[in-house]
Amino acid sequence: MRLMIFGAGFSGLAIARELAGDCGFAGGTTRSHERFSNLEAAGLKPFIYQGGLPEGELGAALQDITHLVMSIAPDADGDPLLDAFSAGGLKQAMPRLEWVGYLSTVGVYGDHGGGWVDETTVCKPVSKRSVARVAAEKGWIDLAGRADVPAAVIRLSGIYGPGRNALKTLDSGRARRLIKPGQVFNRIHVADIGGATALLVRSRLGGIFNVTDDMPAPPQDVVEHAAGLMGVEPPPETDFETADLSPMARSFYGENKRVSNARIKAAGFSFAYPDYHAGLGALWNDGTWKG
The missing domain is CATH 3.40.50.720 (NAD(P)-binding Rossmann-like Domain)
Incomplete structure (x- = not known):
């Protein structure tokens, strides 16, 4: 090849x-x-x-x-x-x-x-x-x-991984817990x-x-899970409607869906990190979350 x-x-x-x-x-x-x-x-x-x-x-x-x-x-x-x-x-x-x-x-x-x-x-x-x-x-x-x-x-x-994840965002002080009822992301x-x-x-x-992973979930849940892994308090909840967001950031919340990965699995692929629990846990445990 x-x-x-x-x-x-x-x-x-x-x-x-x-x-x-x-x-x-x-x-x-x-x-x-x-x-x-x-x-x-x-x-x-x-x-x-x-x-x-x-x-x-x-x-x-x-x-x-x-x-x-x-x-x-x-x-x-x-x-x-x-x-x-x-x-x-x-x-x-x-x-x-x-x-x-x-x-x-x-x-x-x-x-x-x-x-x-x-x-x-x-x-x-x-x-x-x-x-x-x-x-x-x-x-x-x-x-x-x-x-x-x-x-x-x-x-x-x-996409997340080494150097680009909720753990690093929390560590840098940039994490937010935006609450928009019913909103999920893969x-x-x-x-x-x-x-x-x-x-x-x-x-x-x-x-x-x-x-995409197996677990579409509210974005604030990911922040909370990352905080739990790090043993720190998560940032306070912020209402999405009144939050100060860039137009691009706000536009991401305009699309709400749960995405199936059944076809790539049927082709023979097994996910190493089928959900954010597995992915963030591995990044935290081996220290690669920092990049």
């Missing part, structure tokens, strides 16, 4: 670590030379990518790539890589390509009043960023179909993103998969 991860950030690096033993070559892109050491530590050869059709050393490396993971979020102008590859097609840039994975978000489902959704649920995104994700998902599925390679759309819920440990993506890669599976 020769792997390229566009946008090798928190999730991309977890995928790289999980697939390190499978790869004859693994590369990843970033926007800054300052992050090269992070990519190299995960076993990736780093490349700079800032948009447009990949050229130079990166373009040459793509000629031998067999597996592509796209982890760059669309911006106001759309998906940069999708737009770059649309004219000539994927096989022109990557003639040996066998599989495509696109990291998306459960935000594409929009608001379902706390009800359950799965991969057959019609998407009705609320925010502009989720509308752009729906368009990008369709674009990658269509582009991979033209190249006759399977495409897996991997819809992720709220979460996913970054290691399970790596594991689930690796399963799809190794099986060359295409389709849409929710990669």
